[in-house]
Amino acid sequence: xxxxxxxxxxxxxxxxxxxxxxxxxxxxxxxxxxxxxxxxxxxxxxxxxxxxxxxxxxxxxxxxxxxxxxxxxxxxxxxxxxxxxxxxxxxxxxxxxxxxxxxxxxxxxxxxxxxxxxxxxxxxxxxxxxxxxxxxxxxxxxxxxxxxxxxxxxxxxxxxxxxxxxxxxxxxxxxxxxxxxxxxxxxxxxxxxxxxxxxxxxxxxxxxxxxxxxxxx
Numbered sequence: 001x002x003x004x005x006x007x008x009x010x011x012x013x014x015x016x017x018x019x020x021x022x023x024x025x026x027x028x029x030x031x032x033x034x035x036x037x038x039x040x041x042x043x044x045x046x047x048x049x050x051x052x053x054x055x056x057x058x059x060x061x062x063x064x065x066x067x068x069x070x071x072x073x074x075x076x077x078x079x080x081x082x083x084x085x086x087x088x089x090x091x092x093x094x095x096x097x098x099x100x101x102x103x104x105x106x107x108x109x110x111x112x113x114x115x116x117x118x119x120x121x122x123x124x125x126x127x128x129x130x131x132x133x134x135x136x137x138x139x140x141x142x143x144x145x146x147x148x149x150x151x152x153x154x155x156x157x158x159x160x161x162x163x164x165x166x167x168x169x170x171x172x173x174x175x176x177x178x179x180x181x182x183x184x185x186x187x188x189x190x191x192x193x194x195x196x197x198x199x200x201x202x203x204x205x206x207x208x209x210x211x212x213x214x215x216x217x
Contacts, residue, residue: 001037001101002190004030008079009103015075027064034061034081034101037195042085044199045097048206051087052096060085080105093119094216095178095209097202106189108198109181110205112212114154119216124160124173126215131169137207146204147180154179178212180205 007030010023020027035058042057060083068074079102086096093116098109115123127134138149154177159165163173182201188194 001033001194004033004081004101005103005186005189006030008081008101011077012079012103015077015079017076020077030081031061031064034083038083038099041099041195041198044195045085045202048199048203049087049209052085055085055089057083057085060090062090095212097205097209099198101189103186106184106186107181108184108201108205109151109179110202111150111177111179111208113177113179115177120176123178123212123215124163126211127169127172128163128167130211131172134172134211135169137211140207142204143207146182146201149180150175151177151179151181153177178208180208 003026007023007026010026011020014020014023038057038060042052042055042060046053062078062082062084064078064081066073066076066078068076081101083099084090084096085098086092086094088094090096091098091113093112095112096110098113100107100109112119112123137143138147150172154175156174156176158174159167159170160173163170167173184194184197188197191197
């Protein structure tokens, strides 16, 4: 994984097509390393969630090329390698796991990101009906070892439609994404045991994914 970090560090300083084309071999070597790593990590994930067994881990990586059509940021390449794992593929409208490798900013996340209106309503209803189970999951020692709660990046400022402002669990219902994440230092990423450490965090995430799957069933 060291070659991935080295390549991405250089790319962040030279994010242009000319440099990328001249260093395409470095990118392809890093890409292969990442795909090899995903195969190893996938074997750990299947032990945690059997529904991921049919996935081809080498195809779970996201493209490095940015879509700049509607962005003010015209840099052509992402400065990270990322991959998503969920039962049907890459975490689209279903809970799963996301691996993000970026110098100084690597993390593993889980849950569901920006569910559509229908699925968001289902999740909020499940929390409303089964708040005790959801809170018990978040209070578990295995969960609290890595997370203090749901990531707070994507929340309403008021109560969602259909729920009173004084709802006892309004803080949870205000979320628009239901995500937890855990950061890793570069030395962790470079470790030969990184896939094992990721798996420990994924195991702590799995009860959240299970709750969300139940909500969406």
